[in-house]
Amino acid sequence: MSKPYMGKILMVDLSDQTMTPEAIPDRVYEEYLSGMGLGAYILFNRVPAGADPLGPANILGFCSGFLTGTGSLFSGRWTLVGKSPLTGCWGDANCGGTFSPAIKHSGYDAIFFKGISPHPVYLYIKNGKATLKDAAELWGCDAIETEGLLKQQYGPKAAVAVIGPSGEKLSLISGVCSDRGRIAARSGLGAVMGAKKLKAVVLEGVHRIGASDPAAMKRLSRQCLKWVNFPLPLPGGMMANVGTLLRVSPLVFPQDGLLYTSILRKWGTGGMNQTSIEWGDAPLKNWDGSNCDFPTKKSRTLNPDLIKKTEIVKYHCYSCPLGCGGICTSKGKQAHAHKPEYESILALSGLCMNGDLDSVYYLNDLLNRAGMDTISAGATAAFAIECYEKGILTREDTGGLELTWGNTEAVVALIRKMIKREGIGDLLADGTKAAAKKIGKGSIEFAIQAGGQEPAMHDGRNDPGFNVHYCLEPTPGRHTLGAHLYYEMFQLWKRVKGLPKPSPLYTKGSKYKVNREKAQAAAACSKFMSLANGAGMCMFGLFIGAKRIPTFDWLNAASGWTLTPEEYMTIGERIQTLKQAFNIKHGIEPKDNFISARALGKPPQKEGANKGRFVDIEKLAPDYWDQFGWDKATGKPEEETLRRLNII
Amino acid sequence: MPHTITETCNGCGACARVCPASAITGEKKKLHFIDADLCIDCGACGKTCPQSAVLDAGDASCTMIKRSEWPKPEIIIESCIACGICIDACPVGCLVLSERPRKKGVDAFSYLKNPKTCIGCGFCSRECPVDCIMMRKPEKVVAHEA
Numbered sequence: 001m002s003k004p005y006m007g008k009i010l011m012v013d014l015s016d017q018t019m020t021p022e023a024i025p026d027r028v029y030e031e032y033l034s035g036m037g038l039g040a041y042i043l044f045n046r047v048p049a050g051a052d053p054l055g056p057a058n059i060l061g062f063c064s065g066f067l068t069g070t071g072s073l074f075s076g077r078w079t080l081v082g083k084s085p086l087t088g089c090w091g092d093a094n095c096g097g098t099f100s101p102a103i104k105h106s107g108y109d110a111i112f113f114k115g116i117s118p119h120p121v122y123l124y125i126k127n128g129k130a131t132l133k134d135a136a137e138l139w140g141c142d143a144i145e146t147e148g149l150l151k152q153q154y155g156p157k158a159a160v161a162v163i164g165p166s167g168e169k170l171s172l173i174s175g176v177c178s179d180r181g182r183i184a185a186r187s188g189l190g191a192v193m194g195a196k197k198l199k200a201v202v203l204e205g206v207h208r209i210g211a212s213d214p215a216a217m218k219r220l221s222r223q224c225l226k227w228v229n230f231p232l233p234l235p236g237g238m239m240a241n242v243g244t245l246l247r248v249s250p251l252v253f254p255q256d257g258l259l260y261t262s263i264l265r266k267w268g269t270g271g272m273n274q275t276s277i278e279w280g281d282a283p284l285k286n287w288d289g290s291n292c293d294f295p296t297k298k299s300r301t302l303n304p305d306l307i308k309k310t311e312i313v314k315y316h317c318y319s320c321p322l323g324c325g326g327i328c329t330s331k332g333k334q335a336h337a338h339k340p341e342y343e344s345i346l347a348l349s350g351l352c353m354n355g356d357l358d359s360v361y362y363l364n365d366l367l368n369r370a371g372m373d374t375i376s377a378g379a380t381a382a383f384a385i386e387c388y389e390k391g392i393l394t395r396e397d398t399g400g401l402e403l404t405w406g407n408t409e410a411v412v413a414l415i416r417k418m419i420k421r422e423g424i425g426d427l428l429a430d431g432t433k434a435a436a437k438k439i440g441k442g443s444i445e446f447a448i449q450a451g452g453q454e455p456a457m458h459d460g461r462n463d464p465g466f467n468v469h470y471c472l473e474p475t476p477g478r479h480t481l482g483a484h485l486y487y488e489m490f491q492l493w494k495r496v497k498g499l500p501k502p503s504p505l506y507t508k509g510s511k512y513k514v515n516r517e518k519a520q521a522a523a524a525c526s527k528f529m530s531l532a533n534g535a536g537m538c539m540f541g542l543f544i545g546a547k548r549i550p551t552f553d554w555l556n557a558a559s560g561w562t563l564t565p566e567e568y569m570t571i572g573e574r575i576q577t578l579k580q581a582f583n584i585k586h587g588i589e590p591k592d593n594f595i596s597a598r599a600l601g602k603p604p605q606k607e608g609a610n611k612g613r614f615v616d617i618e619k620l621a622p623d624y625w626d627q628f629g630w631d632k633a634t635g636k637p638e639e640e641t642l643r644r645l646n647i648i
Numbered sequence: 649m650p651h652t653i654t655e656t657c658n659g660c661g662a663c664a665r666v667c668p669a670s671a672i673t674g675e676k677k678k679l680h681f682i683d684a685d686l687c688i689d690c691g692a693c694g695k696t697c698p699q700s701a702v703l704d705a706g707d708a709s710c711t712m713i714k715r716s717e718w719p720k721p722e723i724i725i726e727s728c729i730a731c732g733i734c735i736d737a738c739p740v741g742c743l744v745l746s747e748r749p750r751k752k753g754v755d756a757f758s759y760l761k762n763p764k765t766c767i768g769c770g771f772c773s774r775e776c777p778v779d780c781i782m783m784r785k786p787e788k789v790v791a792h793e794a
């Protein structure tokens with residue numbers, strides 16, 4: 001019987017340049033799947049308490065998804081794991097493209113690195129044979145250049161993950177890139193790779209990936225396919241009106257994710273640009289502004305149809321029938337670059353009040369090449385602008401840059417400096433919290449972050465669920481784990497017993513009420529996404545709804561197990577609890593990760609979509625923690641819980 | 649079960665050259681050997697061996713086929729969902745996702761970019777979730793003359 005996993009990992013010690021394949025017992029896969037789960041298992045057990053994230057004791061792992069390569073769809077994502085230098089917490093970053101199957105084709109479920117190499121190296125694996133090679137000539141090259149050079153040498157089928165100059169320069173907001181501009185951007189793990197002097201991982205293997213019942217996998221995939229091509233008749237110009245409608249209507253109904261997947265299919269994530277601004281989902285002006293500051297007249301430049309016009313062909317990650325990505329061309333330098341994502345667009349435009357779409361294309365490409373996270377880079381620029389506007393930073397500090405709201409040229413120049421770590425850019429290249437610490441003068445108030453990480457472009461004052469996850473996840477500041485909206489779209493109650501079903505019509509205000517159902521829903525999202533990250537599934541596919549996308553059935557058909565959805569949710573719960581236990585082991589106080597007051601609505605906004613909104617995270621936290629069997633007051637997993645989940 | 653090589657092997661090395669998994673080793677003019685952990689059962693060695701020395705996964709003896717007659721994938725572009733599963737499954741990397749869209753819209757599709765390197769293993773066809781890849785023997789040039 002074919003298994004969906006290789007049953008092996010590769011542990012590379014860069015300090016003494018040794019490579020050790022290790023067999024992983026079946027039990028570990030049964031309890032944690034692979035992907036993020038296997039990553040958490042290895043790191044929890046092997047990174048010593050208090051380890052310096054940029055030191056030799058930290059471990060960086062490239063983990064393929066459990067379902068990757070088994071014939072399932074939407075399952076081509078890999079997870080990068082490590083202790084985050086940005087937050088000091090458990091760190092992970094997720095990326096699509098073609099790297100996830102390549103890890104398995106190389107014969108391993110995951111590749112881990114510890115130690116620090118005495119000189120720059122890259123790892124090359126061909127058909128099971130691993131070698132560390134000198135990377136002196138690649139050091140300093142940007143991510144896309146490096147990938148090009150490596151592919152020239154090893155052929156186009158080689159899968160490559162690299163850091164750009166930002167990772168090399170240990171910028172705490174840098175990530176790891178693959179597939180010419182896709183990036184595992186969050187948690188600052190690019191700096192961990194840079195500190196290890198590891199420039200790239202190059203994989204060339206043909207190991208076959210199995211499934212217990214390939215025919216069932218195919219059948220399930222086909223059943224799911226019919227939901228993917230649901231057409232959307234709306235033109236891009238109308239998307240702002242959808243947002244306005246969502247804003248003014250006092251009553252809302254649970255949203256069906258099919259709407260979102262069809263938007264994603266048509267435009268990609270950028271399809272939501274204007275809707276989000278109008279609706280109050282997109283934070284503006286460093287989280288201080290509202291849709292009134294960035295009206296449709298201004299956001300017109302972000303109309304998704306304009307972006308679509310530059311698209312030559314759709315880009316699909318491995319095993320994805322949706323293809324939210326695109327290869328775009330815009331004049332000049334950005335020939336054949338990846339289509340900018342919603343997060344990048346809003347962080348570089350609305351958050352800095354920059355209405356110039358061309359500059360967004362330019363910066364997106366620049367940051368992808370540098371290997372710097374667009375969310376954190378945009379957020380840090382917005383922070384700097386606010387500091388400048390408030391007189392905390394002077395023209396002298398900025399090296400002559402006129403850092404005012406909406407000054408496109410200044411934003412571009414600032415981000416260039418951050419990439420080069422030049423002048424003020426050096427100060428800002430480690431994100432808002434580190435910068436505010438150095439700047440002082442009360443600037444921390446304007447550093448909008450959770451546990452040190454800049455949250456994504458989804459305002460938790462609009463959807464309080466985002467704030468719950470920004471504040472309470474073991475990886476603070478992440479937006480891809482849960483939200484009020486995600487819960488509605490996942491439709492988990494249709495497959496998992498005991499989960500609350502949202503009422504068919506409710507008032508917006510009721511979203512802010514603290515009750516048990518909210519905690520149940522948020523915890524279900526966290527468990528489900530932890531499971532999905534173990535499986536290598538894409539959240540956008542999961543938006544289709546649990547009854548239409550057969551996640552649990554694929555897992556059973558791939559593995560030959562016969563687990564119930566509830567049992568799979570327990571696997572997610574175990575992964576989530578292990579990540580939290582990792583944080584506790586490393587001395588993190590979960591309460592310290594709460595997001596900056598402004599993003600919670602303290603003080604509440606005076607106008608716009610989120611006027612008067614406040615999210616009482618102090619009240620929400622205990623219920624959420626309780627759902628996992630973590631201490632209600634501190635968020636620490638109870639010993640009994642760790643035992644129940646077989647962690648200790 | 650992997651492919652294996654029997655005593656009739658004369659050590660010409662043709663199989664080792666065609667194997668995409670670097671699974672075959674052996675000195676020139678000596679019996680060659682297939683590493684069971686590396687072999688992916690693509691069958692290229694069997695189609696190449698002039699001595700019929702290769703046994704397939706079911707232990708049946710393979711017969712040599714002229715490379716120009718090895719089957720090749722034919723992709724029905726209209727049905728392709730651009731999932732890239734075939735591209736990833738291909739052990740020699742001769743399929744790619746188009747950098748140009750189909751006739752209408754912006755949808756990409758998969759196509760055989762390097763027919764010469766294709767080893768006719770059929771993995772692409774087997775793994776395509778919508779079964780839009782057919783393995784066909786290339787048509788003879790004679791057909792055109794008729």
Ligand code: SF4
Nearest residue numbers: 667687688690691693
């Ligand atoms: S069947 Fe394919 S992978 Fe196996 S030895 Fe022959 S050529 Fe190599």
Ligand code: SF4
Nearest residue numbers: 738766767769770772
């Ligand atoms: S048959 Fe398909 S998978 Fe096999 S080599 Fe040819 S194109 Fe690649």
Ligand code: SF4
Nearest residue numbers: 728729731732734776
């Ligand atoms: S596997 Fe089939 S549907 Fe997917 S890209 Fe290849 S031909 Fe198209």
